[in-house]
Amino acid sequence: MTDSGWLQAYLLVGALLFVCGALCMATKRNAIGILMGVELVLNGATVNFVAFASFNPAFQIEGQIFALFVIVLAAAEAAVALAIVLNFYNNHTTVDVDTAEELKG
Amino acid sequence: MDSPYSLLFWPLAALIAVSAIAMVVTQNIVRAATWLLFTLAGVAGIFFLLGADFVGATQLLVYVGGTLVLVVFGVMLTAQGPFISMKIGAGEWAIAATVGIGFFSVLAYALINFNLEIPSTPTQATAPAPSLTDPQQAAAKPPRSLAPSIVLGTALLGFESATPVEPLTGVQNVPASLVSPGVPNATPSGLPRPPRLRTRMAYLLPFEIVSVHLLVVLIGAAYLARSKRRRGVTP
Amino acid sequence: MTDFLKNTLGLSPAVADALVVFIAVNILVAFVAGSAIFFIWLERKVCGRIQDRLGPTRVGGKFGWLQTIADGIKLLVKEDLIPGDADQMLFRLGPYIAFCGAFMAFIALPFADGWVAKPLSIGVFFMLAVMSTEVFGIILAGYGSGSKWALFGGMREAAQMVSYEVPMALCVLVPVIVAGSMDLNYVAKQQDWLWNWYVFHDPFTFVAFWTYFCCATAQCKRAPFDLAEAESELVAGFHTEYSGLRWSFFFMAEYGAMFAVSGIAVNLFLGGWNIGFLPNWIQAHMGIFANLLGVVVFVLKAWLLVFVMMWVRWTLPRLRIDQVMMTCLKYLLPISCALLLGVGLWQALMPVIVGRIFSIVLCALSVAALGWLVYTLLTTFTKLPSGGVPNLWTPTGSARRDLAKT
Numbered sequence: 170m171t172d173s174g175w176l177q178a179y180l181l182v183g184a185l186l187f188v189c190g191a192l193c194m195a196t197k198r199n200a201i202g203i204l205m206g207v208e209l210v211l212n213g214a215t216v217n218f219v220a221f222a223s224f225n226p227a228f229q230i231e232g233q234i235f236a237l238f239v240i241v242l243a244a245a246e247a248a249v250a251l252a253i254v255l256n257f258y259n260n261h262t263t264v265d266v267d268t269a270e271e272l273k274g
Numbered sequence: 275m276d277s278p279y280s281l282l283f284w285p286l287a288a289l290i291a292v293s294a295i296a297m298v299v300t301q302n303i304v305r306a307a308t309w310l311l312f313t314l315a316g317v318a319g320i321f322f323l324l325g326a327d328f329v330g331a332t333q334l335l336v337y338v339g340g341t342l343v344l345v346v347f348g349v350m351l352t353a354q355g356p357f358i359s360m361k362i363g364a365g366e367w368a369i370a371a372t373v374g375i376g377f378f379s380v381l382a383y384a385l386i387n388f389n390l391e392i393p394s395t396p397t398q399a400t401a402p403a404p405s406l407t408d409p410q411q412a413a414a415k416p417p418r419s420l421a422p423s424i425v426l427g428t429a430l431l432g433f434e435s436a437t438p439v440e441p442l443t444g445v446q447n448v449p450a451s452l453v454s455p456g457v458p459n460a461t462p463s464g465l466p467r468p469p470r471l472r473t474r475m476a477y478l479l480p481f482e483i484v485s486v487h488l489l490v491v492l493i494g495a496a497y498l499a500r501s502k503r504r505r506g507v508t509p
Numbered sequence: 510m511t512d513f514l515k516n517t518l519g520l521s522p523a524v525a526d527a528l529v530v531f532i533a534v535n536i537l538v539a540f541v542a543g544s545a546i547f548f549i550w551l552e553r554k555v556c557g558r559i560q561d562r563l564g565p566t567r568v569g570g571k572f573g574w575l576q577t578i579a580d581g582i583k584l585l586v587k588e589d590l591i592p593g594d595a596d597q598m599l600f601r602l603g604p605y606i607a608f609c610g611a612f613m614a615f616i617a618l619p620f621a622d623g624w625v626a627k628p629l630s631i632g633v634f635f636m637l638a639v640m641s642t643e644v645f646g647i648i649l650a651g652y653g654s655g656s657k658w659a660l661f662g663g664m665r666e667a668a669q670m671v672s673y674e675v676p677m678a679l680c681v682l683v684p685v686i687v688a689g690s691m692d693l694n695y696v697a698k699q700q701d702w703l704w705n706w707y708v709f710h711d712p713f714t715f716v717a718f719w720t721y722f723c724c725a726t727a728q729c730k731r732a733p734f735d736l737a738e739a740e741s742e743l744v745a746g747f748h749t750e751y752s753g754l755r756w757s758f759f760f761m762a763e764y765g766a767m768f769a770v771s772g773i774a775v776n777l778f779l780g781g782w783n784i785g786f787l788p789n790w791i792q793a794h795m796g797i798f799a800n801l802l803g804v805v806v807f808v809l810k811a812w813l814l815v816f817v818m819m820w821v822r823w824t825l826p827r828l829r830i831d832q833v834m835m836t837c838l839k840y841l842l843p844i845s846c847a848l849l850l851g852v853g854l855w856q857a858l859m860p861v862i863v864g865r866i867f868s869i870v871l872c873a874l875s876v877a878a879l880g881w882l883v884y885t886l887l888t889t890f891t892k893l894p895s896g897g898v899p900n901l902w903t904p905t906g907s908a909r910r911d912l913a914k915t
Contacts, residue, residue, distance in 0.1 A: 175280070175283075177385055177386060178283065178287070179283075179320070179324070180385050181382060181385060182287050182290055182291075182320065184378060184381040184382060184385060185290070185291055185294060185378060186290065186294055186313070186317070187381070188374055188377050188378040188381065189294035189295060189297065189298050189374075190294075191374075191377065192298045192370055192373070192374045193297060193298050193306075195370060195373070196298065196362055196366065196367070196370045197306075198361075198362060199303050200352075201303060201345060201348050201349050201352065202303055202306055204345060204348075205297065205306055205307065205310050205345060208310065208314075208337070208341065208342075208345075209294060209297070209310070209313065212313065212314065212317050212337075215317070215329075215333075216317055216320060216321075219320075219321055219324050219326045219329060220324060222324075222326065223324040223325055223326065229425070230425050230426060230429045232326075233326050233328065233329050233426060234426065234429060234430070234477050236321075236326065236329045237328075237329055237332055237426075238480060238484060240329070240332055240333055240336050240337060241336065241484055241488065242484065242487070243337070243341065244336050244337070244340055244341045244344075245487060245488055245491040246491075247341045247344055247345065248344060248491055248492070248495045249491055249494060249495050249498070251344060251345065251348040251495070251499070252494070252495035252496075252497075252498035252499040253498060254348060254352065255348065255351060255352065255498075255499040256498055256499060258351070258352045262354075263354060264352045264354075279526070302596075304596070304599065304649075304652055304653075305596070305598065305599065308598075308599060308602065308645075308649060311606075311642075311645055315642070327629060327630070327631055327635070328631050328634070331631055331634050331635045331638040332638070334638040334639060334641065334642060335634075335637065335638035335641050335674075338641065338642050338645065339638070339641025339642060339644060339645075339671065339674065340641075340671070342645065343644055343645065343648065343667055343671050346645075346648050346652075346667075347664070347667070347668075350652070350660075350664060423630050423631050423691065424630065
């Protein structure tokens with residue numbers, strides 16, 4: 170398989186992860202399930218970055234640095250999102266996002 | 275990518291695909307977390323396969339060992355009963371499947387028809403590591419390439435790494451694991467270059483900003499998640 | 510070995526690589542399993558001796574060598590029980606994830622100079638990263654068992670392991686800063702003479718060694734941090750519902766992780782495979798036997814550290830979970846941050862000669878202290894009334910007093 174073929178294979182994996190993450194965000198009723206979808210989306214983007222970094226020597230280290238920053242920032246965002254979900258749970262005693270219909274509490 | 279391990283891509287891709295789809299399909303939230311674990315582990319494997327071992331190890335340490343554990347703790351703290359699952363209707367599943375398949379086919383079409391021009395690289399055949407103590411040998415052979423972690427570290431500091439960095443204790447032989455094929459060096463003459471300041475950006479400032487960001491997130495999340503239960507709540 | 514297979518046997522590169530990987534993995538699995546067998550026996554002997562009794566003495570001769578084999582056979586023929594309320598898939602998956610997490614760390618652990626399964630430039634970082642995936646096996650086991658003891662134990666355990674990773678990683682960074690590389694092979698190669706060992710290098714690495722050992726003991730869920738698997742508090746914590754072979758997977762994971770963290774400590778602080786004397790002579794004159802000697806020395810040092818972990822387990826009382834978390838977050842974490850800062854300043858500012866003098870002085874003091882300890886232990890042996898010296902079969906302590914009364 171040519172280099173370009175391998176790169177497309179990796180990008181397809183990234184695309185699949187992105188699509189699954191977006192579907193997860195759309196279909197889960199549990200707020201934490203939505204959070205897991207966000208993690209999948211970020212992973213898909215990271216795979217894209219690292220694949221381009223590996224196949225394009227001009228982008229060599231920038232791709233990996235981007236990937237590192239994405240991982241760190243995703244962890245930070247997961248922490249804050251979880252704090253918000255816990256707050257929501259404290260107020261509504263459920264994490265079902267279908268009950269989040271009012272802009273209060 | 276002519277490494278002999280490139281055939282490992284297919285099992286890893288299969289693992290990622292199966293786990294990601296299973297994660298979307300499953301109704302139980304803890305099982306979804308388990309499938310997410312396999313997906314993240316598969317992605318870490320992809321990173322190792324692409325030669326980004328530092329990023330792969332960071333993925334395992336931060337994502338699997340940190341974020342995923344955090345998510346599972348969140349699941350446990352907000353559980354309403356053992357193995358409770360929130361189901362969605364069949365109509366919604368149909369819409370989700372259609373949108374998903376359509377979205378993926380659009381992306382796949384764009385990827386496959388996109389003309390990716392990869393700049394030609396020097397052949398990445400594995401050359402034996404020349405010794406630093408022989409100056410003629412070092413000058414005659416093409417400059418060695420460095421392990422990604424060294425390149426990452428020097429890039430963070432703002433230096434373009436073109437020569438192997440001498441370790442602090444002055445040992446002459448740089449070990450074989452610090453040298454890896456696959457990072458091509460663009461010097462036309464084939465001689466090692468001294469480190470010089472990058473003409474593009476250094477990554478120290480974003481690194482420091484991210485550290486402050488993490489501190490802010492830590493404080494903010496601790497404040498947001500403080501327990502203040504409402505009185506008289508009936509589940 | 511790859512070259513040998515490629516050139517001598519004429520196999521294609523892919524097959525040769527796959528064969529090398531297969532052989533290396535088999536060697537490592539055999540070593541980990543063999544070590545686990547040895548550790549289980551050692552634990553029971555150490556536990557028995559500290560509790561003033563003999564430990565296993567019946568199976569396999571006077572010292573109970575084959576006790577572990579007997580235990581293994583018993584575990585294999587036990588009924589494979591899965592609780593009715595258990596989540597089938599997660600219950601089954603837990604032990605394997607825990608074992609994989611503990612075992613993958615051995616990929617980057619060098620046993621001798623150049624004898625690593627895979628030389629990685631991020632060796633110690635990789636080991637810490639894969640050992641952190643063990644946490645998820647614990648969580649799955651705790652949740653999937655469908656029992657509240659298991660769930661509480663699993664969650665507490667996960668919180669403890671994840672919290673202790675932070676000071677552990679910071680303490681690991683301390684010798685990495687001194688060496689300049691995360692490659693364990695390289696770090697251990699720097700420590701050829703006894704006074705070059707990083708534990709003596711500066712006061713910060715000295716304290717870092719003890720702090721790392723505390724964090725590693727907590728990370729392996731060993732006493733005094735083993736609240737989550739304590740019999741008196743939580744039945745058996747996250748592995749309450751596990752029996753037979755599944756339980757033994759958890760214990761292989763635990764002993765494997767103990768050996769792995771001890772191996773990291775030995776490579777980073779205690780000189781790796783070096784004896785401490787005459788490294789150049791050994792290297793020049795012994796050829797392949799230098800590496801074999803290195804393996805023996807490394808394994809003995811790691812076993813010594815594991816023995817210390819077991820010793821501490823049966824000596825110190827257990828900490829409560831809030832004490833465990835407090836120790837990590839209020840004591841060990843600030844200490845490791847201070848150590849990191851200190852070692853960076855020491856490396857940057859101290860003149861080299863001060864560092865050399867310090868390491869030689871500290872080495873001499875430690876050897877003297879160790880010698881005094883051994884001398885004291887040997888000379889306070891009390892002789893038996895019949896005039897002989899106590900051996901492994903002589904009852905000591907209270908049993909002797911009881912015998913003397915009759």
